[in-house]
Amino acid sequence: MATAPGWFEAGALVAVLTTQPLDRTLDYRAPEGGCFAGAFVEVPLGPRKVLGVVWGAGEGGYDLAKVRSVIRVLDVAPMRDEMRAFLMRAADYTLTPLPAMLRLATRVPGMGDAPSMRKVYARGVGDPDRMTDARARVMDVLDEQDGAVFTQKELADLAGVGVGVVKGLVAQGVVEERETPRDLPFSRLDPELPGVDLTGDQAAAADALADAVRAGVYGTTMLRGVTGSGKTEVYLEAVAACLRKGRQALVLLPEIALTAEFLTRVQERFGAMPAEWHSGVTMTERRRAWRMVGQGGAQLIVGARSALFLPYRDLGLIVVDEEHDTSYKQEDGVLYSARDMAVLRASIVGAQVVLASATPSLETWANVDAGKYRALTLTSRYGPAVMPDMRAIDMRSEDLPGSRWVSPTLQRAVEARLERGEQSLLFLNRRGYAPVTICRACGNQIGCDHCDARMVEHRFLKRLVCHQCGETKPVPETCPACEVDGKLAAVGPGVERMGEEAALLFPDARVEVLSSDMYSSARALKARIAAIADGDADIIIGTQLVAKGHNFPKLTLVGVIDADLGLQGSDLRAAERTFQLMRQVAGRAGRAEKPGVALLQTFQPEHPVIRAILAGDEDRFWSAEAAERRAAGVPPYGRMAGIVLSAPDVQAVFDLGGDMARRDGPLRRIGAQVYGPAPAPIARIRGRHRVRLLVKADKTAPLQVALAEWLRQFRWKGDIRISVDIDPQSF
Numbered sequence: 001m002a003t004a005p006g007w008f009e010a011g012a013l014v015a016v017l018t019t020q021p022l023d024r025t026l027d028y029r030a031p032e033g034g035c036f037a038g039a040f041v042e043v044p045l046g047p048r049k050v051l052g053v054v055w056g057a058g059e060g061g062y063d064l065a066k067v068r069s070v071i072r073v074l075d076v077a078p079m080r081d082e083m084r085a086f087l088m089r090a091a092d093y094t095l096t097p098l099p100a101m102l103r104l105a106t107r108v109p110g111m112g113d114a115p116s117m118r119k120v121y122a123r124g125v126g127d128p129d130r131m132t133d134a135r136a137r138v139m140d141v142l143d144e145q146d147g148a149v150f151t152q153k154e155l156a157d158l159a160g161v162g163v164g165v166v167k168g169l170v171a172q173g174v175v176e177e178r179e180t181p182r183d184l185p186f187s188r189l190d191p192e193l194p195g196v197d198l199t200g201d202q203a204a205a206a207d208a209l210a211d212a213v214r215a216g217v218y219g220t221t222m223l224r225g226v227t228g229s230g231k232t233e234v235y236l237e238a239v240a241a242c243l244r245k246g247r248q249a250l251v252l253l254p255e256i257a258l259t260a261e262f263l264t265r266v267q268e269r270f271g272a273m274p275a276e277w278h279s280g281v282t283m284t285e286r287r288r289a290w291r292m293v294g295q296g297g298a299q300l301i302v303g304a305r306s307a308l309f310l311p312y313r314d315l316g317l318i319v320v321d322e323e324h325d326t327s328y329k330q331e332d333g334v335l336y337s338a339r340d341m342a343v344l345r346a347s348i349v350g351a352q353v354v355l356a357s358a359t360p361s362l363e364t365w366a367n368v369d370a371g372k373y374r375a376l377t378l379t380s381r382y383g384p385a386v387m388p389d390m391r392a393i394d395m396r397s398e399d400l401p402g403s404r405w406v407s408p409t410l411q412r413a414v415e416a417r418l419e420r421g422e423q424s425l426l427f428l429n430r431r432g433y434a435p436v437t438i439c440r441a442c443g444n445q446i447g448c449d450h451c452d453a454r455m456v457e458h459r460f461l462k463r464l465v466c467h468q469c470g471e472t473k474p475v476p477e478t479c480p481a482c483e484v485d486g487k488l489a490a491v492g493p494g495v496e497r498m499g500e501e502a503a504l505l506f507p508d509a510r511v512e513v514l515s516s517d518m519y520s521s522a523r524a525l526k527a528r529i530a531a532i533a534d535g536d537a538d539i540i541i542g543t544q545l546v547a548k549g550h551n552f553p554k555l556t557l558v559g560v561i562d563a564d565l566g567l568q569g570s571d572l573r574a575a576e577r578t579f580q581l582m583r584q585v586a587g588r589a590g591r592a593e594k595p596g597v598a599l600l601q602t603f604q605p606e607h608p609v610i611r612a613i614l615a616g617d618e619d620r621f622w623s624a625e626a627a628e629r630r631a632a633g634v635p636p637y638g639r640m641a642g643i644v645l646s647a648p649d650v651q652a653v654f655d656l657g658g659d660m661a662r663r664d665g666p667l668r669r670i671g672a673q674v675y676g677p678a679p680a681p682i683a684r685i686r687g688r689h690r691v692r693l694l695v696k697a698d699k700t701a702p703l704q705v706a707l708a709e710w711l712r713q714f715r716w717k718g719d720i721r722i723s724v725d726i727d728p729q730s731f
């Protein structure tokens, strides 16, 4: 499927790639008026109309009389060659069919409709017959909200008056009602506004990044520095350099709860709000962002990993903040790593990538080592704040009753903070009340009906929840297995249960449990986090949500309830994740003037990972971890792919998996090995049985090409689904 640039006259044969699951392009005739290569079009497919992109010249070689015509060309800029190249390379890299890749790039409702109009209200020229208080308030709001878009109702609400007041003013021409296209460009950001005075370290890093951005070529830089060292200030300077050059910048954040704080910083630095792109953005705003990104009406985009698939007009910089974060790996549908895709996209358009983190991923370290990425390091926290003092609490010598998790040592530390009016964070990476509900009569653990997973009790929701498929059910009185009443017991702690324990231990403290499922919207959660950071709680109990990015200036103690949690299981990345998470959580303490302490409750203080965390010795941790992975030949020192087959019928997936393992010629030819089939880490999800094959190859082997050839040998009959995961998170 080669791309051919250029223009197609009406009636010319064009090849259209649709978002339908077909393995090739389809030929159509260019519509009346012709079309460009890259045009977004609507085409007939059987009885339906589907979305597609003109991919190049038609291929012909069949009855030309039967070729149908493109129905219409959508009212959006054609897809650029660069974007088409990106989608094709991304499809090859992830072994994803191209139509599925195209779907990622076109998931915008009404993207091609002509921009509809909406009303804007502004000060008009008319004189009011008389000026009441209510009317004056409306005028004040109009002055404050310069250039903003309202409905009459919104305007009235903002002014705290009835709609009648607004209507009266409109009738007299005091308030003018105008129509403008709904898709307004975003406000201009001004890169010339002054930033903070950077320290020597920061300025050196900022200059290096700005120079790279000015050069307008591809390059990737790891920007490493402890939380609070000023990484954000530094990469905002790279953004400024990019905006000055007239190119667009993209900042990816791992968590939408973090965007509010970041948007405020952008506004302070550049005088206006950037465009946002994530699941919390309304459909109308999404459509506006998509179109404006393509037209150049958005200079800076702040968003989630899917923002990598926007149709940028001229992308010059991609920042991946907290680049080590596991949420950058898409684990549903098209399996891709936002970090890899950022590098791929940037290399195609000649953009710079900044990978910022206090605890970079081993992948990134390895690329720095190999000379592929550049490294910039900020060595100290900005201002007086220092990394907290980290200590282990050896749980083997703590006197603790059953069903209690706060050790006496940790309790005393929290009490000391309460006396001084400082905040404490109790960190536990487990949502809900208790991870297990067990019957004390028969030992049955309540599991999900559709998955190979335990149901987690959520008292806040008053239900049992499956964290795999989201299925919920009421907490039963009677054990579903033995039918004995009143014997079901919650086992183990979740954050909700920690909230109960904290309320008991610290009756006078304001305790706040912060977990994503307790808030109806990202906005509500953001607002609450901001209030807490301002001092609206004494003890915060939270999941990894609070480990990420947010500043809590009054926080001086972090208690990690179960530092061993991430070290269990067979996951080879467990050590890396635990190390990163613990360092991040600890980084929450002592961000302002007050020094912080992090206390890690552990049953294995001699574990190498725990020791590396306590010593704060990153280099030692990474070299030990790298040596282990190198010896095992696993990523980033070897290449891996996970192939998951799933179907309602367990035999069918094992049969196909066995067949695949036997017919491994194309893989053997590149020296790769196949392991499995074995039950996948979660052997059943939503009623589908899952088996996994792992393919392991040398770093330099052409893994994707061999995988594609291998997979082509098989047909997926019936209800079998396959997904290919390059560099899986766990293996």
Ligand code: ADP
Residues within 6 Å of the ligand: 196, 197, 198, 199, 202, 225, 226, 227, 228, 229, 230, 231, 232, 233, 234, 382
């Ligand atoms: P990081 O991204 O590494 O966590 P930030 O850039 O968020 O660090 O910096 C932490 C805090 O210190 C922020 O409030 C930031 O505005 C402030 N800060 C960092 N460097 C400076 C500086 N040179 N001058 C003034 N404030 C700074």
Ligand code: ZN
Residues within 6 Å of the ligand: 448, 449, 450, 451, 453, 466, 467, 468, 469, 470, 471, 686
């Ligand atoms: Zn389930």
